[in-house]
Amino acid sequence: MGVKLLLEKANVPGIRTYDVYRREGGYAAAEKALKEMSIESIVEEVKKSGLRGRGGAGFPAGMKWSFIAKPEGVPRHLVCNADESEPGTFKDRYLMEFLPHLLIEGLLISSYALGSNDTYIYIRGEYAWVAQILEDAIIEATKNGWLGKNILGTGFDCMIHVHRGAGAYICGEETALIESLEGKRGNPRIKPPFPAIQGLWMRPTVVNNVETLAAVVPIIKMGGEEYAKIGVGRSTGTKLISACGNINKPGVYEIDMTISVEDFIYSDEYCGGIANGKKLKACIPGGSSVPILPANLLLKTAKGETRYMNYESLSDGGFATGSMMGSGGFIILDEDQCIVKNTLTLARFYRHESCGQCSPCREGTGWMEKILQKIELGKGESSDIDLLWDIQRKIEGNTICPLGDAAAWPVAAAIRHFRDEFEWHINNRALSQTSNFGLQHYADPIHVPA
Amino acid sequence: MSLQFNNEQMTEFKRLVAHYPVGKQKSALLPALNLAQDSFGGWLPTEAMDYVASLLKIEPIEVYEVATFYSMYNLKPVGKFVFEVCQTGPCMISGSDNIIAYIQKQLAIQPGETTKDGIFTLKLVECLGACGYAPMMQVGKIYREHLTKDKVDAIIEEYRMQVAAQN
Numbered sequence: 060m061g062v063k064l065l066l067e068k069a070n071v072p073g074i075r076t077y078d079v080y081r082r083e084g085g086y087a088a089a090e091k092a093l094k095e096m097s098i099e100s101i102v103e104e105v106k107k108s109g110l111r112g113r114g115g116a117g118f119p120a121g122m123k124w125s126f127i128a129k130p131e132g133v134p135r136h137l138v139c140n141a142d143e144s145e146p147g148t149f150k151d152r153y154l155m156e157f158l159p160h161l162l163i164e165g166l167l168i169s170s171y172a173l174g175s176n177d178t179y180i181y182i183r184g185e186y187a188w189v190a191q192i193l194e195d196a197i198i199e200a201t202k203n204g205w206l207g208k209n210i211l212g213t214g215f216d217c218m219i220h221v222h223r224g225a226g227a228y229i230c231g232e233e234t235a236l237i238e239s240l241e242g243k244r245g246n247p248r249i250k251p252p253f254p255a256i257q258g259l260w261m262r263p264t265v266v267n268n269v270e271t272l273a274a275v276v277p278i279i280k281m282g283g284e285e286y287a288k289i290g291v292g293r294s295t296g297t298k299l300i301s302a303c304g305n306i307n308k309p310g311v312y313e314i315d316m317t318i319s320v321e322d323f324i325y326s327d328e329y330c331g332g333i334a335n336g337k338k339l340k341a342c343i344p345g346g347s348s349v350p351i352l353p354a355n356l357l358l359k360t361a362k363g364e365t366r367y368m369n370y371e372s373l374s375d376g377g378f379a380t381g382s383m384m385g386s387g388g389f390i391i392l393d394e395d396q397c398i399v400k401n402t403l404t405l406a407r408f409y410r411h412e413s414c415g416q417c418s419p420c421r422e423g424t425g426w427m428e429k430i431l432q433k434i435e436l437g438k439g440e441s442s443d444i445d446l447l448w449d450i451q452r453k454i455e456g457n458t459i460c461p462l463g464d465a466a467a468w469p470v471a472a473a474i475r476h477f478r479d480e481f482e483w484h485i486n487n488r489a490l491s492q493t494s495n496f497g498l499q500h501y502a503d504p505i506h507v508p509a
Numbered sequence: 510m511s512l513q514f515n516n517e518q519m520t521e522f523k524r525l526v527a528h529y530p531v532g533k534q535k536s537a538l539l540p541a542l543n544l545a546q547d548s549f550g551g552w553l554p555t556e557a558m559d560y561v562a563s564l565l566k567i568e569p570i571e572v573y574e575v576a577t578f579y580s581m582y583n584l585k586p587v588g589k590f591v592f593e594v595c596q597t598g599p600c601m602i603s604g605s606d607n608i609i610a611y612i613q614k615q616l617a618i619q620p621g622e623t624t625k626d627g628i629f630t631l632k633l634v635e636c637l638g639a640c641g642y643a644p645m646m647q648v649g650k651i652y653r654e655h656l657t658k659d660k661v662d663a664i665i666e667e668y669r670m671q672v673a674a675q676n
Contacts, residue, residue: 134530146597146636177530184543184581185637187650220528225539225579228635242538242571244578260533301641303599309641347598347636388640396602404598408635411580 061315062289064277064297065270069157075192077199080160086205088279092168093211096279101172105275107283109295114140114231114268115346115386116461117370120275126255127173128263135263137175139166139272140236141182141189144228146347146408147388150299151269153311155182155189158273159196163219165272167205168279170217173265177218181236184225193221228412232460233266234258235414246414247460270299290316294369298387304342305393307331316369320344321358323368324391325506332506337393339503341477344373345385347405348465350472351398352382354503378472394498398480399491402473403431409466417458423450424466431470434481437488444481448474477501512556518548522564534565538575541565542582551591552583580634588623588630590668592616593647596633599640608644608656609633615665628672629665 073079080086092101106121127135139162143151155162162180170178182190197219200206208216222240224230230239234248237259258264274296278286287295294316303309306324308331314323324330324339333339339354359366361380366372370384392401410424427450430443451467458464474481480496514522521544522537529536541561542553549557558572565572576582583591594609613619616629623630639645642654653664 143638144636147599147640149638149640149642152638179528183638184539184579185647222528222536223540223543225543226581226634227579239539240536241533242535242565242567242575244574260530303640303643304602309643311641343598390599390602390640392602401598401602404596404601408597411635414578 061313061318062297063313064286064289065154065158065161065273065299066311066313069153075157075159075196077160077196077203080158081203085160086164088276089164089167089205090211092279093171093213093215098172098174101168101279104278104283105172108274108278108286109283109293110271110274110278110286111293111295111370112268113270113274113298113387115145115348117384120267120271123255123267124169124173124265126253127265128256129174130263133262134176135174136259136265137166137170137173137178138233138236138240138259138264138266139178139180139269140231140233140266141180141186141269142224142228142231142236143186143269143386144183144231144412145386145388146405147303147343147390148301148346148386149303150301150311150387152186152189153301154269154273154299155186156192159192160200161273161276162193162269163196163200163205165275166219167200167210167217168275169265169267169272170219171210171213171215175265176216177220179240179259180219180221181230181240182221182223183230184223187223190221190223197221227414228408229414229460229462232462235460236266237264244414246416247462249459291367291369292371294371294384298368298384300368300387300389302330302389302391304389304391305334305337305396306391307334314368316367318368319358320366320368320373321505323389330389330391333391333393335393337395338498339391339506340394340396340498340501341392341398343382343388343390343392343469344368345383346388347390347408348468349383349385350378350381350468351392351401351476352472353476353501355501356380356476357382358503358505378468379475382472394502395495397435397495398473398477399431399435399484402469403428403435405469406431406466409462413462413466417463419454419457420463420466423454423463426450427466427470434484435491437484437491439481439485439488439491441482441485443485444474444478512549512554512560514544514548518544526565535567535571538565538567538572539579542572542576546582551587551589552585586623589628589672590648591630591632593632593634593637595635595637595639595643595645595647597636599636600643600645603643605644608646608658608661611658611661615661628668 111117230245235245239245254264406428455467484491525540526537562569645654
């Protein structure tokens with residue numbers, strides 16, 4: 060059993076309510092932070108913890124906090140990014156649904172450290188019932204003196220507001236989220252200025268992911284140094300992984316980032332192996348935008364070393380032979396899955412979610428979807444693969460926000476690692492929909508079901 | 510103007526606006542449109558958008574550009590129950606194609622259409638954050654997960670009964 064810092068109490072009956080959460084030691088970290096610690100020392104502990112943003116980019120959270128501008132007389136805001144929309148990712152939903160007070164406690168400590176009197180949770184519109192759970196928890200926390208005016212007699216005022224979006228993946232990008240929170244279309248802003256200088260209503264703003272803010276609670280409780288001892292290298296603490304696809308036990312798991320990918324997939328404590336006795340073909344380990352890896356490169360790096368579930372190991376080999384930790388959306392594909400079709404659904408997703416501001420993304424995502432559709436329907440031509448490659452190259456790095464990259468990477472990785480499957484579709488047009496390229500040489504070399 | 514929030518809806522509208530600083534009431538636009546859509550039959554006619562604009566003291570165009578951007582706003586009338594079935598990668602590899610085809614057959618409609626009796630609309634949507642519980646669909650404010658053909662039949666029956674009970 061690995062260390063559990065976030066989900067340790069997730070199964071305690073009634074933990075969603077204030078009374079049970081408090082009885083189980085909840086709000087002790089908030090009490091410690093507000094009563095015993097200075098603002099500087101809270102930020103210092105978060106820096107020492109090595110906590111990296113859990114939304115996907117992995118940027119050090121303490122450093123992000125230290126960038127916030129503090130002009131005289133201008134309010135500052137903390138915004139919690141709960142717009143979880145990266146395909147394969149459903150960890151924040153789990154955390155908010157089952158441990159709403161953990162998030163609120165993390166938000167309170169973080170708001171205090173950043174000087175945010177009005178903190179916003181931007182939650183994706185579809186999570187309507189989760190928004191209600193948060194609203195209820197905020198009412199409870201307010202009644203018990205953890206939110207509102209003069210909290211714990213410190214003179215600090217803080218209110219948390221839940222803001223429901225209305226369906227747009229792009230609002231997970233922090234500047235698009237801010238635009239949306241201002242009541243506009245979710246068009247990302249050009250940076251600089253960064254939100255830490257001019258964010259929500261042009262005021263200094265920090266945007267952090269749900270899991271990142273929840274992790275502040277154990278960091279304050281145990282101290283940054285102790286937190287940093289868990290995990291390995293620059294992958295400190297624990298990470299929530301939402302595992303899905305063709306596995307026996309889909310769900311949300313907390314790992315301490317020392318477990319191997321192989322153990323994570325095959326052990327009964329986590330994914331429980333590939334479903335229906337099938338073989339592992341490929342995996343997208345960190346949400347749909349990170350590169351897909353065939354089984355052999357997933358379990359071992361190109362150097363033949365064991366690959367582990369952490370930031371460094373998952374990206375070992377760069378994009379040539381590695382992938383990314385990303386958001387922790389772990390998608391497993393078995394031997395029956397078609398890489399072309401899977402890539403097509405992702406290309407369609409990014410075309411649908413492109414905000415349309417930048418031509419390379421607006422046009423390119425549509426072209427990629429059309430070409431992939433053509434190949435999948437058995438109308439592909441041999442020049443299509445190179446054309447796809449060319450388009451994704453021209454999107455990547457040429458857009459205001461990272462959605463362009465996120466759309467380009469899955470296509471690039473699918474071609475890089477599964478080119479012969481694309482070729483098979485083109486050379487066997489009649490078969491491309493009725494049968495499957497299948498596993499061929501992409502089988503997991505270690506685990507062969509009887 | 511004939512479309513208006515009733516007292517209860519107006520109280521909720523005021524609660525939503527109160528989350529934002531004075532003068533920044535435009536921030537309440539998305540939550541206000543969510544409320545308007547729920548209040549006015551599940552979609553946003555131009556009249557509803559103009560009404561929200563007047564309440565927030567912004568130009569109607571500011572509402573239209575937002576309403577056309579976000580996928581949850583319906584700009585055409587929909588059935589009483591909208592089946593929004595996820596079709597993105599993780600759901601697809603878990604069999605969403607079969608579920609979509611089955612719903613089409615059972616309701617005898619194509620994606621984007623509403624049944625003649627006005628009860629059901631089928632919409633295909635992108636990832637709803639339920640990948641571990643696939644295949645799935647959203648109906649109103651709730652998620653229906655781990656869908657099978659039997660479960661789809663039961664859900665359709667459940668909503669038909671609800672409508673029959675109301676008539």
